[in-house]
Amino acid sequence: MDQDDGDWDFDPFLTAKDHKRIQLEALSRRPTSQLSPLELFKLVAASIALEKSIPAVLDLMEKGRFIDLDPDFLEDHWTLLERQGSYFKGNPAQRSRLDHLKKMRDYRDARSGKVSMSCFKCLDARGEFKRLYETRSEAVSSLEHRYSESGVRLTVYECKHKNGWHLTKA
Numbered sequence: 001m002d003q004d005d006g007d008w009d010f011d012p013f014l015t016a017k018d019h020k021r022i023q024l025e026a027l028s029r030r031p032t033s034q035l036s037p038l039e040l041f042k043l044v045a046a047s048i049a050l051e052k053s054i055p056a057v058l059d060l061m062e063k064g065r066f067i068d069l070d071p072d073f074l075e076d077h078w079t080l081l082e083r084q085g086s087y088f089k090g091n092p093a094q095r096s097r098l099d100h101l102k103k104m105r106d107y108r109d110a111r112s113g114k115v116s117m118s119c120f121k122c123l124d125a126r127g128e129f130k131r132l133y134e135t136r137s138e139a140v141s142s143l144e145h146r147y148s149e150s151g152v153r154l155t156v157y158e159c160k161h162k163n164g165w166h167l168t169k170a
């Protein structure tokens with residue numbers, strides 16, 4: 001007799017998913033001020049309580065808070081928010097807040113087309129959010145790349161808000 005036969009009805013994957021949803025719904029009943037940035041993004045990603053989770057997330061981003069979604073999400077903040085297109089269609093005020101944040105964020109690296117991260121606390125000389133590197137070695141390799149491409153000498157320093165690393169003119 002095969003003892004595993006009885007297990008075919010058991011779907012641990014679905015159970016885990018349901019369990020997660022129940023947890024998120026419990027979170028959504030708490031005031032947003034009691035939730036961590038990551039918890040707020042989890043609500044947004046699961047389309048739960050968007051009428052309060054999205055404005056709360058935008059508040060954090062406007063305040064310049066760097067929100068680390070790793071390793072819970074593979075996508076970035078913008079992708080997770082843009083997925084809620086129908087919410088933003090019905091909430092033009094929140095849409096324009098998001099658009100404003102996007103305008104000020106990361107600019108594209110013309111060469112690689114890669115979107116870089118920004119520090120929402122530090123501004124560069126043009127008044128845009130400063131490009132942020134998660135690790136010192138990432139910042140150093142960008143510095144070396146910039147020097148070999150354009151001869152510009154830059155130096156690495158740690159973000160004073162402890163968000164990561166920045167480059168500045170040497």
Ligand SMILES: [Zn+2]
Binds near residue numbers: 119120166
């Ligand atoms: Zn910074």
